[in-house]
Amino acid sequence: DQQVKQNSPSLSVQEGRISILNCDYTNSMFDYFLWYKKYPAEGPTFLISISSIKDKNEDGRFTVFLNKSAKHLSLHIVPSQPGDSAVYFCAANQIRETSYDKVIFGPGTSLSVIP
Amino acid sequence: DAGVTQSPTHLIKTRGQHVTLRCSPISGHKSVSWYQQVLGQGPQFIFQYYEKEERGRGNFPDRFSARQFPNYSSELNVNALLLGDSALYLCASSLGVGGFTDTQYFGPGTRLTVL
Numbered sequence: 001d002q003q004v005k006q007n008s009p010s011l012s013v014q015e016g017r018i019s020i021l022n023c024d025y026t027n028s029m030f031d032y033f034l035w036y037k038k039y040p041a042e043g044p045t046f047l048i049s050i051s052s053i054k055d056k057n058e059d060g061r062f063t064v065f066l067n068k069s070a071k072h073l074s075l076h077i078v079p080s081q082p083g084d085s086a087v088y089f090c091a092a093n094q095i096r097e098t099s100y101d102k103v104i105f106g107p108g109t110s111l112s113v114i115p
Numbered sequence: 116d117a118g119v120t121q122s123p124t125h126l127i128k129t130r131g132q133h134v135t136l137r138c139s140p141i142s143g144h145k146s147v148s149w150y151q152q153v154l155g156q157g158p159q160f161i162f163q164y165y166e167k168e169e170r171g172r173g174n175f176p177d178r179f180s181a182r183q184f185p186n187y188s189s190e191l192n193v194n195a196l197l198l199g200d201s202a203l204y205l206c207a208s209s210l211g212v213g214g215f216t217d218t219q220y221f222g223p224g225t226r227l228t229v230l
Contacts (some may be wrong), residue, residue: 101172104157
């Protein structure tokens with residue numbers, strides 16, 4: 001029973017275009033969401049987060065959108081660069097938690113940005 | 116500045132053996148968390164320690180244990196290894212003061228193979 005789903009295992013995008021990575025969740029108690037990027041042979045790196053009181057959060061080329069009614073979030077990368085090629089994980093938790101023991105990661109989407 | 120370091124990088128064990136994985140957090144970070152990442156899945160939370168006390172525990176059997184030392188480094192121990200324990204084990208450190216909203220910094224992981 002996957003509580004956090006990333007239904008696209010992989011995505012290819014041309015350099016300079018927009019990359020859109022999607023994430024769906026089933027647990028309505030989740031109210032804090034994060035995106036991580038992972039290169040091969042490295043650990044995940046935090047990218048951006050959003051709490052359920054917002055529907056958008058922006059950091060440079062990265063924007064996360066949250067649609068609570070649809071239990072859906074997406075990460076937009078504009079413009080995409082070859083260095084963005086990595087696996088992207090969506091994660092969800094409940095903000096009242098004081099530890100990470102309830103955090104759930106999705107299975108990841110592998111993004112390839114083609115020069 | 117040194118990031119999170121983990122040792123060893125790779126490890127091969129046989130079923131029934133015991134393994135100890137080590138993690139050194141970023142200087143000044145007091146919280147260490149451990150995750151298991153099986154191929155094709157996202158990281159799954161195992162333990163979190165803060166100031167040498169267990170703050171959170173994931174849904175893993177008692178064969179898994181951990182501890183944190185006075186210098187905030189940590190060990191993850193797994194007894195009676197099973198084939199299904201083969202995975203990438205990730206360690207993450209954080210300041211520990213903000214609960215789940217603290218940014219976690221991940222190490223490169225230890226790749227454990229159980230034969």
